[in-house]
Amino acid sequence: MKDIQNNKDNRNIEIKEVGIKNIILPLYILDKAKKRQMVVAKVKMSVDLAKNCRGTHMSRFIEIIEHYRGYDFNSHSVPQILNELKKRLNAKSALVEVSFDYFIEKKSPISKKKGLVNYQCKIIGKIIKNRKVETSLNVLVPISCVCPCSMAISDYGAHNQRGIVSLKVKTNKLVWIEDLILLVEKYGGSSDVYSLLKREDEKHITEKMFKNPKFVEDVVRDIATNLKDDSRIDKYSIECINFESIHNHNAYAKITN
Numbered sequence: 001m002k003d004i005q006n007n008k009d010n011r012n013i014e015i016k017e018v019g020i021k022n023i024i025l026p027l028y029i030l031d032k033a034k035k036r037q038m039v040v041a042k043v044k045m046s047v048d049l050a051k052n053c054r055g056t057h058m059s060r061f062i063e064i065i066e067h068y069r070g071y072d073f074n075s076h077s078v079p080q081i082l083n084e085l086k087k088r089l090n091a092k093s094a095l096v097e098v099s100f101d102y103f104i105e106k107k108s109p110i111s112k113k114k115g116l117v118n119y120q121c122k123i124i125g126k127i128i129k130n131r132k133v134e135t136s137l138n139v140l141v142p143i144s145c146v147c148p149c150s151m152a153i154s155d156y157g158a159h160n161q162r163g164i165v166s167l168k169v170k171t172n173k174l175v176w177i178e179d180l181i182l183l184v185e186k187y188g189g190s191s192d193v194y195s196l197l198k199r200e201d202e203k204h205i206t207e208k209m210f211k212n213p214k215f216v217e218d219v220v221r222d223i224a225t226n227l228k229d230d231s232r233i234d235k236y237s238i239e240c241i242n243f244e245s246i247h248n249h250n251a252y253a254k255i256t257n
Contacts, residue, residue, distance in 0.1 A: 005055035012051050017095065019046030020061045027073045029102065032178045036072055039100035045081075047091035060088050065096075073098065075174050078125030079133040086127065095126045102139075102177055108194055108201040109208075115196030117142075119181055138168040139180045143189025144205075145242055148213035160209060163189060163242040165219065169227075170235040187222045188240070190214050216240045216253035224255050 023043040031037040045061045064084050068077055078096060085094040101118040108115070120140040127133050143163045151158035165184045169175060185192035190209035197205070214222075219240040227236055239254040 005053075005057055007054040008052055009054045014051040015049040016093070017046040018049050018056050019095075020044070020058060023062065023065065025065070025069055027068065027098065027100070028071065029100065030072060030074045030174075030176070032176045037102065039102060041073075041098050041100040043099075044095070044097040045085065046095045047085050047089045048093040049091070056089055061085070064088065073123075075123075075135055075171065078123065078135050082125050082127045082133055092130050093126070093128045096124070098123045104178060104181065106194055108197050110200040110204050111198040113196045113198060113201075115194060117193065117195050119177070121177055134170060136168055136170045137175060137177065137180065138166065139177060139184070141165045141167065141181050141184040141188065142193040143184070143219070143240075144191045144193060144209060145216070145219065146190045146209045146213040148215060148218075150246075151210070151213045158210070158213065159246045160190070161242045161245045162193070163216070163219070163240055165189075165223065166237075166239040166241075167223065167227075168237040169233045171232055172234055173232040175230075175232050183226060184223060187226045188219050216242050216251045220253045220255045224257075228257065 021044045025041060025043065026038055027041045028036045029039050043065055045065060047056060049056055064081060068081070081096050082094040085091065099120070099122045102121045103116045103118050105114055106117050107113065122138040124136045124138065125133060141164070143165055144160060145163050146158050146160045165188050167180055167184055169180065190212045191205050194201070220238045223238050227233065235257055237254070237256045240252070242251040244250055
């Protein structure tokens with residue numbers, strides 16, 4: 001059959017990204033505690049297209065990612081996928097993004113009740129114009145913060161809010177998803193967030209938060225302080241958004257190195 005995609009194009013315009021988005025499929029992700037965890041992943045894959053080519057071959061993207069459906073998806077999978085994309089689609093650049101919810105079982109601090117907390121994660125890999133592979137990992141971690149200013153000026157209590165920390169790291173070795181989440185939860189907010197809490201847990205967390213009030217500026221600086229000496233991480237971006245409880249806006253801070 002005639003291959004229309006291989007026709008020559010006379011418009012002389014290179015396309016930087018062409019491919020597929022929102023492919024939904026189950027993948028196994030490395031789990032530090034249980035070796036592997038099945039997730040429902042949303043995948044984006046693309047390559048560049050030379051200015052003289054009419055189109056790319058969309059089915060080949062599906063063929064490539066389908067190969068990984070029964071195997072563990074990890075940091076070694078990313079360069080393999082990128083190199084296969086380049087080879088099969090005759091490209092110089094390639095991109096893959098795999099987004100998923102990752103679940104961690106957490107115990108409440110006093111009653112020790114167990115509950116699952118989900119964290120939005122993304123693994124990103126790219127090769128641009130035949131340079132070396134760049135791999136990054138992005139985790140979104142919920143936190144709670146007590147406002148230091150409100151606490152200092154109020155006769156009774158202080159306002160507090162939920163927040164989200166987005167931590168993106170460019171890695172040169174395997175970095176466990178759990179390690180990044182634990183770092184944010186330990187050093188980020190006034191407290192981390194749980195799915196199941198009894199009254200004794202709520203009392204403990206409330207008192208803990210009021211002993212550790214934080215601005216968004218404190219959140220990103222404390223995380224950066226405990227991240228910068230990790231030799232597995234070449235670059236990082238830390239962003240905190242607090243969904244303010246008494247203001248009609250959100251508070252925001254970001255650090256990149």
